[in-house]
Amino acid sequence: xEKKYPALGKRDVKTSKDTLFDGELSCSQHVDGYxxxxxxxxxxxxxxxxxxxxxxxxGAGCGVLGFILLYRTxxxxxxxxxxxxxxxxxxxxxxxxxxxxxxxxxxxxxGDLRSIEKYFPAGSxxxxxxxxxxxxxxSGRKSINDExxxxxxxxxxxxxxxxxxxxxxxxxxxxxxxVYPAELMAVLIAQLxxxxxxxxxxQVVYSYPKKENTARxxxxxxxxxxxxxxxxxxxxxxYTEKDGEYSSAVQAMYQRNL
Numbered sequence: 001x002e003k004k005y006p007a008l009g010k011r012d013v014k015t016s017k018d019t020l021f022d023g024e025l026s027c028s029q030h031v032d033g034y035x036x037x038x039x040x041x042x043x044x045x046x047x048x049x050x051x052x053x054x055x056x057x058x059g060a061g062c063g064v065l066g067f068i069l070l071y072r073t074x075x076x077x078x079x080x081x082x083x084x085x086x087x088x089x090x091x092x093x094x095x096x097x098x099x100x101x102x103x104x105x106x107x108x109x110x111g112d113l114r115s116i117e118k119y120f121p122a123g124s125x126x127x128x129x130x131x132x133x134x135x136x137x138x139s140g141r142k143s144i145n146d147e148x149x150x151x152x153x154x155x156x157x158x159x160x161x162x163x164x165x166x167x168x169x170x171x172x173x174x175x176x177x178x179v180y181p182a183e184l185m186a187v188l189i190a191q192l193x194x195x196x197x198x199x200x201x202x203q204v205v206y207s208y209p210k211k212e213n214t215a216r217x218x219x220x221x222x223x224x225x226x227x228x229x230x231x232x233x234x235x236x237x238x239y240t241e242k243d244g245e246y247s248s249a250v251q252a253m254y255q256r257n258l
Contacts (some may be wrong), residue, residue: 009047010256014030014031014032014078015028015029015030015031015092016028016029016031020041020071020254020258021071021085021254021255021256021257022154022255022256024256024257025067025068025071025100026060026096026099026100027063027064027067027096027099027100028045028062028092028095028096029062029088029092030062030088031086034061034062034089036061036062036064036072036132036137038238038250039131039179039217040064040065040131040179040221040242041232041250041253041254042179042205042217042236042238042250042253043065043129043131043177043178043179043219044065044068044069044072044129044180045072045253046067046203046219046221047069047075047127047129047177047221048221049069049073049077050126051075051076052076052078053076053078053087053126053127054076054078054079054081054124054125054126054127054171055069055077055079055080055081055126055127055128055129055254056080056081056082056083056120056125056127056129057080057081057082057083057128057129057130058113058129058130058132058162058165058166059083059084059085059113059127059130059131059132059142059157060082060083060084060085060089060090060108061084061089061093061131062089062091062092062096063082063084063092063093063096063097063108064096065129065131066080066082066102066106066129067096067100067102067106068257069129070100070102070105070106071100071257073167074105077105077106077243078105078160079106079107080102080107081106081107081108081109081120081125082106082107082108082109083109083113083116083119083204084108084109084110084111085110085112085113085157087110087172090097090110092114093108094108101118103183111155111200112157113161113162113165114157114161114165116165116168116169117168120168120169121169122168122169122172123169123170123171123172124169124170124171125169125170125171125174126170126174126175127170127174127175127176127177128166128170128174128175128176128177129177129178129206130162130166130167130176130177130178131149131178131179132157132159132162132180133157140208147162159187159188159191160191160195163176163192163195163197164195166197166208166224167195167196167224169195170224171224172224172225173223173224173225173226174222174223174224175200175222175223175224176192176197176220176221176222176223176224177219177220177221178215178218178220178222179217179220180218180220181216181217181218182204182205182214182215182216182217182218183215185188185215185218188218188220189220191226192222196224196225197222197224197226197229198222198223198225198226198228198230199221199222199230200222200223200226200230200231201220201221201222201230201231201232201233202216202218202219202220202221202223202230202231202232202233203218203219203227203232203233203236204219204232204235204236205216205217205219205235205236205237205238206235206236206237206238207236207237207238207239207242208238208239208240208241208242208244208247209237209240209241209244215235216238219236219250236249236250237249238250239249
């Protein structure tokens with residue numbers, strides 16, 4: 001079923017309704033705009049939360065990362081706030097909040113992370129999650145519309161902007177969870193350190209097992225003002241083989257709560 005929403009730029013936007021966890025979680029997305037990939041699913045299952053967490057999702061898009069976290073660990077989250085720059089995506093996220101009955105625990109804020117102090121007090125969150133724009137303008141996956149281009153490419157913010165905003169809102173020893181291209185891992189770690197974060201946990205993601213393999217993504221947990229020491233977890237494979245099915249680990253990520 002498709003539905004028209006307020007104009008994005010000068011055109012109408014159609015949406016599709018997609019589901020996760022055997023239909024227990026629904027998420028409307030723009031048909032021709034930014035559409036989430038497997039990245040937020042991987043990140044949501046990498047995140048480790050404690051009791052009564054105050055979580056901020058920076059650059060939330062349609063809100064899917066927050067919805068997965070609330071679906072998986074509702075008892076650990078006191079409040080989850082999603083910050084999104086693009087008004088059309090923020091409005092879509094608000095509709096998804098209602099569709100998933102998350103009004104009591106999830107709030108959508110439209111705003112620019114580069115001015116994060118306008119929206120949130122310093123040190124007000126215990127955890128930040130983020131699937132940030134990966135690529136510099138003109139590089140990486142090409143996007144045919146502005147919504148997807150802003151979500152994937154660093155045209156409205158840089159990695160430094162993302163990390164600065166996370167450092168601002170996090171409490172001392174608060175945790176930042178990120179997914180990022182493995183080929184840019186050195187840049188990510190260097191900028192995390194310069195922003196006052198210590199990388200504490202890492203998992204490298206590959207497309208499928210093979211003798212000579214190139215990593216695809218890296219999942220990172222970093223702590224604000226943290227100390228030395230890092231846990232490197234076992235590699236995660238998305239597929240069993242080239243053009244194969246999801247691995248058992250990834251299949252488990254899509255199973256509903258029992």
